[in-house]
Amino acid sequence: MTETHELVKQLADKYGRDRASLMPVLQAVVEKQNYLTEEAMNEIADQFGISAAQVFGTASFYSFLDTEARGKYVIRVCKSIIAEMKGKKAIIKALENVLKISVGQTTPDKKFTLLETNDIGWSDQEPSMLINETPFTNLTPEKVINIINEYSSK
Amino acid sequence: MNSNNLKKTDVIFGIWPCMEDNKYPILEAVINRNPDDIIKDIINSGLKGRGGAGFPTGLKWKFAASQTESEKYIICNADEGEPGTFKDREILLKVPEKIFAGMAICSHCIKAKKGFVYLRGEYKFMLPQLNKVLESFHESIRKTGYDFEIKILLGSGAYVCGEETSLMESMEGKRGEPRNKPPFPVVEGFNNKPTVINNVETFVNVAMIQKLGVAEFVKLGTDDSRGSKVFSVSGDTPKPGVFELELGMKLSDFVAEYGDGDTKAVQVGGASGFCVPRKRFEDTIIGFEGVPTGGSMMLFNSTRSMYNVLSNYLDFFAEESCGQCTPCRVGCQQLIQGIKAVKKGSKNEDYLDSLLKLTESMKITAKCGLGQSVANSFYSIVTNFKEEMIY
Ligand SMILES: Cc1cc2nc3c(=O)[nH]c(=O)nc-3n(C[C@H](O)[C@H](O)[C@H](O)COP(=O)(O)O)c2cc1C
Ligand code: SF4
Numbered sequence: 001m002t003e004t005h006e007l008v009k010q011l012a013d014k015y016g017r018d019r020a021s022l023m024p025v026l027q028a029v030v031e032k033q034n035y036l037t038e039e040a041m042n043e044i045a046d047q048f049g050i051s052a053a054q055v056f057g058t059a060s061f062y063s064f065l066d067t068e069a070r071g072k073y074v075i076r077v078c079k080s081i082i083a084e085m086k087g088k089k090a091i092i093k094a095l096e097n098v099l100k101i102s103v104g105q106t107t108p109d110k111k112f113t114l115l116e117t118n119d120i121g122w123s124d125q126e127p128s129m130l131i132n133e134t135p136f137t138n139l140t141p142e143k144v145i146n147i148i149n150e151y152s153s154k
Numbered sequence: 155m156n157s158n159n160l161k162k163t164d165v166i167f168g169i170w171p172c173m174e175d176n177k178y179p180i181l182e183a184v185i186n187r188n189p190d191d192i193i194k195d196i197i198n199s200g201l202k203g204r205g206g207a208g209f210p211t212g213l214k215w216k217f218a219a220s221q222t223e224s225e226k227y228i229i230c231n232a233d234e235g236e237p238g239t240f241k242d243r244e245i246l247l248k249v250p251e252k253i254f255a256g257m258a259i260c261s262h263c264i265k266a267k268k269g270f271v272y273l274r275g276e277y278k279f280m281l282p283q284l285n286k287v288l289e290s291f292h293e294s295i296r297k298t299g300y301d302f303e304i305k306i307l308l309g310s311g312a313y314v315c316g317e318e319t320s321l322m323e324s325m326e327g328k329r330g331e332p333r334n335k336p337p338f339p340v341v342e343g344f345n346n347k348p349t350v351i352n353n354v355e356t357f358v359n360v361a362m363i364q365k366l367g368v369a370e371f372v373k374l375g376t377d378d379s380r381g382s383k384v385f386s387v388s389g390d391t392p393k394p395g396v397f398e399l400e401l402g403m404k405l406s407d408f409v410a411e412y413g414d415g416d417t418k419a420v421q422v423g424g425a426s427g428f429c430v431p432r433k434r435f436e437d438t439i440i441g442f443e444g445v446p447t448g449g450s451m452m453l454f455n456s457t458r459s460m461y462n463v464l465s466n467y468l469d470f471f472a473e474e475s476c477g478q479c480t481p482c483r484v485g486c487q488q489l490i491q492g493i494k495a496v497k498k499g500s501k502n503e504d505y506l507d508s509l510l511k512l513t514e515s516m517k518i519t520a521k522c523g524l525g526q527s528v529a530n531s532f533y534s535i536v537t538n539f540k541e542e543m544i545y
Contacts, residue, residue, distance in 0.1 A: 058328055062309075081466040082452060117311065
């Protein structure tokens with residue numbers, strides 16, 4: 001039995017196999033495996049007794065339930081108008097430089113994915129970003145480089 | 155700076171904690187009262203929902219209470235996705251026990267045994283702390299023998315899931331596509347059972363009405379806008395942050411306090427709200443009798459391009475549109491292309507009038523509030539800052 005099969009089974013045991021448990025299970029798989037592989041979605045469909053298309057249909061609706069390959073740390077930079085006014089552009093540039101990738105890409109070592117996202121709820125402290133679930137606010141290019149260095153050595 | 159007319163209040167974050175020695179005295183008092191009397195309190199308080207739409211909370215509860223189904227639910231809407239809004243974040247971080255107390259009061263009124271907090275995925279970092287408070291909440295109500303349980307569920311990054319029926323679809327494990335209304339959630343909500351859904355701040359207000367008494371509560375605000383409101387202040391301001399103010403203030407008083415001396419426009423109510431230009435600050439009232447708001451106040455000074463502001467909002471709507479209905483799905487794209495074309499000069503300025511007509515028809519034909527409210531910022535920015543759209 002594969003690792004994914006075991007994981008999905010464990011999660012279904014924990015959260016349940018009714019449709020209302022689908023989101024928590026999808027969220028937990030993303031937390032463990034960074035994104036939803038085809039294998040994981042098929043396993044979930046099996047466990048829930050629904051079609052893989054239904055699982056994909058739900059997952060593809062939500063921007064945090066990635067169905068494309070993602071790195072261990074997903075960086076989501078806020079792109080609201082306030083973030084833009086407070087220097088989001090320079091933050092993206094600093095991240096692109098230090099990670100050597102562009103927005104939308106993943107580093108070759110699969111450690112970081114760089115994305116932009118809509119308002120994350122920190123307009124009083126822009127620019128801001130999430131790294132997985134952790135928010136970072138009042139960013140400056142220097143601060144961003146330090147944060148990435150810290151995550152790189154994790 | 156004249157800020158004398160602005161009344162700062164401290165109902166939501168301050169004035170008596172809800173929880174004392176791990177106990178909830180107001181809850182004990184409330185569950186011994188007749189539910190109908192409490193609903194009457196909420197109606198008499200004039201409280202209107204704090205999530206944006208402003209539906210009278212007491213009436214919503216009365217409808218839900220009158221449903222005869224035995225299974226009912228309560229949902230706290232903590233999806234807070236409106237650009238420029240972050241006041242629920244502070245409420246969730248600072249006074250979560252008041253939210254849970256408000257939900258328990260609601261459960262007593264409508265006879266529900268289960269409640270949910272739908273927390274936006276972006277706020278997942280709060281989960282450990284919230285669950286800790288929730289645990290002690292459960293412990294203390296169990297001691298009173300009262301049967302009510304709350305569960306916190308997470309969203310996954312979709313603005314439209316803040317719309318109440320979309321949120322329920324999401325809770326049911328489906329795509330977060332809004333439903334047709336009616337039936338309204340008070341009749342058929344989560345799992346098709348009668349459901350009360352309220353904003354985070356609305357539940358806190360309910361708890362505080364029980365704590366303060368209706369007479370104290372109605373002293374705050376105006377006839378149409380009772381109570382205080384928690385505002386999210388951002389943009390060109392020396393004081394960004396969360397502030398609790400009495401409703402019914404003049405926008406000019408607000409700008410005198412929070413502006414940077416060069417405020418050219420305030421976007422009231424987020425991307426789905428209205429843009430008010432400087433010449434209207436004096437005669438604009440913030441409240442249900444004037445410009446209503448879920449609390450987002452974005453300030454722009456004269457260095458900002460209102461074209462960029464509108465363009466950012468439209469990109470937001472286009473991305474967050476669930477795509478279920480054509481007016482919204484296609485309309486958002488056409489608006490983006492349209493203002494670009496006018497700015498580039500490939501369409502003349504009359505084209506803006508056709509775009510305004512398009513937003514008017516979106517307002518009428520779109521299925522949910524997302525598509526319907528694109529017209530608000532589009533109309534108020536395009537008509538007040540027309541030259542910035544063209545040159
Ligand atoms: C696109 C859209 C997004 C919404 N987002 C939220 C939200 O994040 N939080 C919220 O409380 N209400 C939101 N609402 C309003 C809800 O549908 C609903 O009216 C509200 O939760 C009711 O609570 P209230 O009466 O206490 O305001 C949204 C509405 C729409 C159309
Ligand atoms: S108005 Fe937009 S978000 Fe609402 S149902 Fe239609 S397509 Fe979806």
